[in-house]
Amino acid sequence: LKELAAILGRNIRKVDILSRWGGEEFVILMPRISAEQAYTMAERLREKIDGASFADSVSITISIGISQWDSVDTSDDLIMKADEALYRAKASGKNTVCIA
Numbered sequence: 001l002k003e004l005a006a007i008l009g010r011n012i013r014k015v016d017i018l019s020r021w022g023g024e025e026f027v028i029l030m031p032r033i034s035a036e037q038a039y040t041m042a043e044r045l046r047e048k049i050d051g052a053s054f055a056d057s058v059s060i061t062i063s064i065g066i067s068q069w070d071s072v073d074t075s076d077d078l079i080m081k082a083d084e085a086l087y088r089a090k091a092s093g094k095n096t097v098c099i100a
Contacts, residue, residue: 061095
């Protein structure tokens with residue numbers, strides 16, 4: 001997880017906020033970005049992780065769920081939408097990105 005977090009941290013913008021969210025999940029808050037731009041960044045992160053070398057020759061893939069804040073959303077709504085997109089990404093075969 002430390003190696004994964006390091007790769008994520010090196011490949012996001014300075015304004016973005018990376019945080020661990022539970023067991024093996026991370027949240028990246030990306031202010032002032034559209035869902036489409038977030039998708040492009042998420043795909044780049046997914047490809048970086050997929051091509052990275054980890055300790056003990058472990059291979060890691062990631063599934064990513066994206067949600068975009070709407071003025072009527074609470075923080076819980078935003079997380080719930082991202083979580084739903086994450087589950088869709090996992091259900092579609094993992095190592096993929098889905099937008100809420």
